[in-house]
Amino acid sequence: MSRIYLDNAATTALDANVLEVMMPFLTEKFGNPSSIYSYGRESRLAIEQARKSVAKILNAHPAEIFFTSGGTESNNTAIQTSVRDLHCKHIITSPIEHHAVSHTIEHLDHDDHIKVSYVKLLPNGHINLEHLEKLLSHSNDKTLVSLMHANNEIGNMLDIHTVGNLCKKFNALFHTDTVQTVGHFPIDLRNTPVHFITGAAHKFHGPKGVGLLYINENVRIKPFIFGGGQERNMRAGTENLYGIVGFAKALEIATENYEKDHAYISGLKNYMQSELLEKIRGVGFNGDVNGKSLYTVLSVSFPKTEKSEMLLFNLDINNICASGGSACSSGSEAGSHVIRAINTNPNQITVRFSFSKNNTKEEIDLVLQKLVELI
Numbered sequence: 001m002s003r004i005y006l007d008n009a010a011t012t013a014l015d016a017n018v019l020e021v022m023m024p025f026l027t028e029k030f031g032n033p034s035s036i037y038s039y040g041r042e043s044r045l046a047i048e049q050a051r052k053s054v055a056k057i058l059n060a061h062p063a064e065i066f067f068t069s070g071g072t073e074s075n076n077t078a079i080q081t082s083v084r085d086l087h088c089k090h091i092i093t094s095p096i097e098h099h100a101v102s103h104t105i106e107h108l109d110h111d112d113h114i115k116v117s118y119v120k121l122l123p124n125g126h127i128n129l130e131h132l133e134k135l136l137s138h139s140n141d142k143t144l145v146s147l148m149h150a151n152n153e154i155g156n157m158l159d160i161h162t163v164g165n166l167c168k169k170f171n172a173l174f175h176t177d178t179v180q181t182v183g184h185f186p187i188d189l190r191n192t193p194v195h196f197i198t199g200a201a202h203k204f205h206g207p208k209g210v211g212l213l214y215i216n217e218n219v220r221i222k223p224f225i226f227g228g229g230q231e232r233n234m235r236a237g238t239e240n241l242y243g244i245v246g247f248a249k250a251l252e253i254a255t256e257n258y259e260k261d262h263a264y265i266s267g268l269k270n271y272m273q274s275e276l277l278e279k280i281r282g283v284g285f286n287g288d289v290n291g292k293s294l295y296t297v298l299s300v301s302f303p304k305t306e307k308s309e310m311l312l313f314n315l316d317i318n319n320i321c322a323s324g325g326s327a328c329s330s331g332s333e334a335g336s337h338v339i340r341a342i343n344t345n346p347n348q349i350t351v352r353f354s355f356s357k358n359n360t361k362e363e364i365d366l367v368l369q370k371l372v373e374l375i
Contacts, residue, residue, distance in 0.1 A: 194216065
């Protein structure tokens with residue numbers, strides 16, 4: 001059986017058309033973008049064209065778009081500079097953020113730079129917006145709210161307009177980790193009350209090692225990484241030229257095909273969900289699976305048995321790639337902090353299946369057949 005890849009929330013396959021536009025910059029167009037001769041100018045032009053393309057798609061100004069090494073660096077930059085340069089003394093976040101956010105905040109908290117408040121969750125895993133408003137109204141310090149747009153493990157989506165307007169009302173800064181949504185949903189930054197968003201090309205069929213940080217034009221921060229004057233003095237280090245070109249192309253393809261891909265991938269998710277309910281007794285789903293949720297992610301709880309405890313391992317042996325929690329930590333045995341926060345039932349085994357435009361209904365049928373055998 002050939003490999004079936006259902007872990008697209010961890011990373012996606014590089015699109016052939018993206019590789020094609022990257023290739024010249026991996027071969028003959030290798031000039032340093034900071035060099036003044038024609039080779040360098042050609043590279044500089046490619047980066048600025050990519051920036052313009054990304055800004056146009058996200059409806060931002062090119063001066064608000066910065067390229068980084070990925071979502072983790074972008075999240076770190078937004079949070080750490082909010083404390084260091086924008087004098088935030090209080091951060092409001094949730095217990096189910098990605099570790100790139102939660103560990104950064106814990107580090108700042110540990111060093112006594114800030115105080116942290118955790119907003120309560122509703123039983124379905126959504127943020128309790130009433131509690132968020134209460135926390136904001138009682139905050140006497142300059143506050144940063146850091147809440148992810150879509151959860152990478154359960155798929156729940158935040159209403160970023162509502163949260164952004166709450167932040168506006170209480171004069172707080174708003175950072176949202178949009179790593180799972182940039183390239184998957186239309187984002188209109190001109191009309192979204194947000195100060196920082198983040199993205200990573202490898203979540204939407206672009207290359208690994210390149211990310212995006214949007215910094216609203218009204219925000220003034222100093223660099224997080226010092227050295228040369230790259231990225232308009234905001235991020236030192238020679239630019240990941242072919243990565244940046246690939247990021248822009250991947251975002252362009254994703255945006256062009258959004259309607260079609262959204263409908264197709266949603267169909268796969270809904271099909272798998274209904275088939276699981278029919279074929280496996282006691283199966284459940286984490287998060288707001290049929291409500292405000294990523295169309296790419298299905299977090300499944302299987303009843304715990306001797307067989308299902310080895311489920312991920314057995315899926316792997318059968319060439320099926322899925323994950324227990326987040327791929328960034330699936331090697332660690334601690335289990336998922338996200339699942340712990342919303343599902344305290346110890347008699348369930350969680351597996352996340354996440355889909356892309358490359359998956360097929362036939363693959364889903366083969367996985368369902370295997371799951372029935374294994375459970």
